[in-house]
Amino acid sequence: GTLTEGRPTLTRVDVLGGGDENDLVRLAASLEQGSEHPLARAIVDAAKERGLTLANARNFESDSGRGVSGSVDGQRVLLGNAALMQAHDVHAADAEARAESRRGEGGTALLMAAGGRAVAVLVIEDPVKQSTAEALQRLRDDGLRLVVASGDGETTVKAVASRLGINEAHGGVQPADKAELVEKLRREGAVIAMAGDGVNDAPALASADVGIAMGTGTDIAMSSSQVTLVRGDLRGIARARELSQATVGNMRQNLGFALLYNALGIPIAAGVLYPFTGLLLNPMIAAAAMSLSSVSVVGNALRLAWRTPGA
Structure with a gap:
């Protein structure tokens, strides 16, 4: 699923x-x-x-x-x-x-x-979703390591994984074994995002750094996760990752804007230029500059609402 x-x-x-x-x-x-x-x-x-x-x-x-x-x-x-x-x-x-x-x-x-x-x-x-191959390719292109773990038979799991270009496949895996696999990968230094849809996936979803549940799956899987893909489309993982990266980048930009305004405005308002130019910052101008700082930060953040991940 x-x-x-x-x-x-x-x-x-x-x-x-x-x-x-x-x-x-x-x-x-x-x-x-x-x-x-x-x-x-x-x-x-x-x-x-x-x-x-x-x-x-x-x-x-x-x-x-x-x-x-x-x-x-x-x-x-x-x-x-x-x-x-x-x-x-x-x-x-x-x-x-x-x-x-x-x-x-x-x-x-x-x-x-x-x-x-x-x-x-x-x-x-159980036919592979039409969107699965595209979703996995996008994640591979981003340099992510893909691992599949399933309770289905080893031969079946490896056959499906091979068809999808996944080199690491584990079949016949019990729920506790999935959670242990997550911990094993973490000990190797990996940051783990786990996607699943069933009761058997819940322990691993809870153990992962980021649990991603399919909206078409069970309630316990969704309650054990931080992210739910409403339509169960794996391309949502790539979109969520791209949006997360854009959000972190936006936060850094906003921090830069705020620091820039304060780094320039506060010394001028304190009169650092007065001995050289006789210039003092009018309080009205200072207030307007402070407002402009807030507007620029909010406006920059609102760009995320118009972003189309993967476009």
């Missing part, structure tokens, strides 16, 4: 050893229909688009970090990774090899087993 659209879609079902694709999708969706997980919703939505009637799942179990299992139509259905299959004594070496190949293409691949054997690999993809 940070680099991608945040709308995962079931794009492929690799059926293993025979079986009907729609029936397998129906079983998977029946198992997942009570979940709010984005991948689960993608499977359920695919079943609805195909007009499939879902059954009730019984004995549903969620194994954190592995997947889910339950009974559908009288058979045990598993949906998750190789560790889940191994935990239930399902031989899935061929299925995992197929899944790893799909992950290398940038998709999230789930293994599915029914009746004690691997029956399919479900591939779910």
Whole structure:
């Protein structure tokens, strides 16, 4: 949801050893229909688009970090990774090899087993936002170091990162690990800006020097951040950075204006020129000069309102 659209879609079902694709999708969706997980919703939505009637799942179990299992139509259905299959004594070496190949293409691949054997690999993809590549290129052009960390599988994350030109990619990262990665980079002397959109990103967003939340993300992510991109467009990071740089530059200019007026005006008002020229500064002129100093500072600051970052 940070680099991608945040709308995962079931794009492929690799059926293993025979079986009907729609029936397998129906079983998977029946198992997942009570979940709010984005991948689960993608499977359920695919079943609805195909007009499939879902059954009730019984004995549903969620194994954190592995997947889910339950009974559908009288058979045990598993949906998750190789560790889940191994935990239930399902031989899935061929299925995992197929899944790893799909992950290398940038998709999230789930293994599915029914009746004690691997029956399919479900591939779910979340399209990269059209604006992401441009946003990352602008940040690279500014000399920033880009690192991606995601809870998705290592192969999938590296495939997406490679497509976007990001050399440092970490997959299978837990929330605490993301925060630790932020601290590790800080110990290397880096100033960290972290962008994220989910509950899992909240610890890292809070740990970063600048936390940037997607406006399309969760409330906890936004409450853990100092900056929120209302439309979830990563180009907003580059624009915010440019505007911040312009603001700091403007502050320095204003400080210079104020110092200049005072450095010139106060000595003249004190009569430093009187012994040489007989000139004394009229109080009215001094008051006008002081007002002009304030006007110049305010006017210079107002230029920021007309600035278009990136233009």
